[in-house]
Amino acid sequence: MKKYAIARKIEAFMKKNDLLTDSRIYFNKKCWDYDSSGNKTVLEDIVGSDYFHYANDDTISMSFEGGLSRVMNQGPWELREAFQDLIGEYGYYAELGNHWNLSLYEI
Numbered sequence: 001m002k003k004y005a006i007a008r009k010i011e012a013f014m015k016k017n018d019l020l021t022d023s024r025i026y027f028n029k030k031c032w033d034y035d036s037s038g039n040k041t042v043l044e045d046i047v048g049s050d051y052f053h054y055a056n057d058d059t060i061s062m063s064f065e066g067g068l069s070r071v072m073n074q075g076p077w078e079l080r081e082a083f084q085d086l087i088g089e090y091g092y093y094a095e096l097g098n099h100w101n102l103s104l105y106e107i
Contacts, residue, residue: 009087010025021066022035025061048062056105087104091107
């Protein structure tokens with residue numbers, strides 16, 4: 001249940017900051033997929049490591065092409081720090097694998 005709660009917080013953060021487009025959140029063998037309009041589709045029986053080498057299937061992994069990619073790679077840094085603070089409340093930090101994906105790890 002902890003991963004679901006974190007994923008919901010991440011989703012709310014991304015929605016609030018207009019970052020949902022062209023992104024995916026992988027957890028609990030499912031994926032929340034957001035298209036170029038930010039519409040959500042839930043995909044079952046899927047793990048991030050099927051799509052990128054640096055995925056951490058034990059926690060949460062994300063892939064992105066839209067606004068979240070810009071934030072994680074170019075800023076604004078305050079927004080990136082706010083994301084790290086959000087997941088830090090649950091005992092995790094995020095690490096980029098490539099410029100288009102990240103995974104959560106325990107602090």
